[in-house]
Amino acid sequence: MKLLLASRNAKKLAELRRILEFEGVAGVDVVGLADVLPFPEAPETEPTFEGNALAKARDAFAATGLPSVADDSGIAVDALNGMPGVLSARWSGAHGDDLANLELLLGQLRDVPDERRGGAFVCAAAFVAPGGVEAVVRGEWRGTIRREPAGVNGFGYDPIFQPEGRDVTAAELSPAEKDESSHRGRALRLLLPHLRGLAGS
Template sequence: MQPETGGRPATSRRLILATRNDGKIRELHAILDAAGLDVELVGADAYPEIPDVKETGVTFAENALLKAHALAQATGHPAVADDSGLCVDVLGGAPGILSARWSGKHGDDQANLDLLLAQLADIADEHRAAHFACAAALALPDGTERVVEGTLEGTLRHTPTGTGGFGYDPILQPLGEDRTCAELTPDEKNAISHRGKAFRALVPVVRELLG
């Protein structure tokens, strides 16, 4: 991928990822790079004048599309956005899109985790199936859009284990694993994560729409 030169795009094939999280940018950068796609990837910090978009959708896909379209329209460049969360079978798919604010305050990982564990305290192991879900959207300034999805299936532990990751990672144990997501190395997690799967599914979409 080509870097920016003198504060201006080095190529017209600029792709904006709707995030200020450097880890997400590096992850998508590596995936596109490995696929041989010559795209200049930048995060939302490249456009500090554009405010964050409120996630008012009722599905992960709707929220991802809201953010992607807003950035594409505001910048005139293709934009990618994602939305993700934890879906618990016995709760009918909740917390779902409310995962980041399940306890009432957005981004309080510990409070969200504590509340969910309390709600599931009496649920037996065989009924603790859950999965992480991610929708990733690519939008063009002309309104063209595509959405892809990725999931990570697992079960929920009764107590948090591990210090890596964030959010609900300490309680989700992926199927086939004896460790939680918070006990996996970053590379191990990226290889199986819901977001990693969704980002990899974007590769043919980027190739189709950006050439």
């Protein structure tokens, strides 16, 4: 059974494939947007992670007929009242400019003391399938915002996010370590009952 992950991010595709393999979900072939015929993708205009994830999953399912998963994720910084939030990917103005987004956030937090640099990675994941099946789940990963980036794994704000209970950043964790704890890993695992249903396992 094909499962469409409504993303062109190769690291997100690899992450979902690893989680399914680790959890013993066989018979599900995860494909991305680059593997299906192009279709109009609506901009992310919803005010919540859940709203954006569900809109993307609905669009993907309507366009392809494939069971579809979509996520919307970002970082919510306590000292910024939960921002960048849903604007995380375009915080600096240009969508997907990871370095510019990271540098802007560090600049905004320059004078914030260490004890007030808490925050969380947030991921909402949505599943849409035939028969009117829809599910939306949420995963969070608490931690603190470092003053300097460290690590080369991951993407986005990973190099400045130090998860609770760790002395390294998310970008210094191995893929397996990140899958086990991350916001996206937690959200995707909450969808496992639906994904097992696809596989018949």
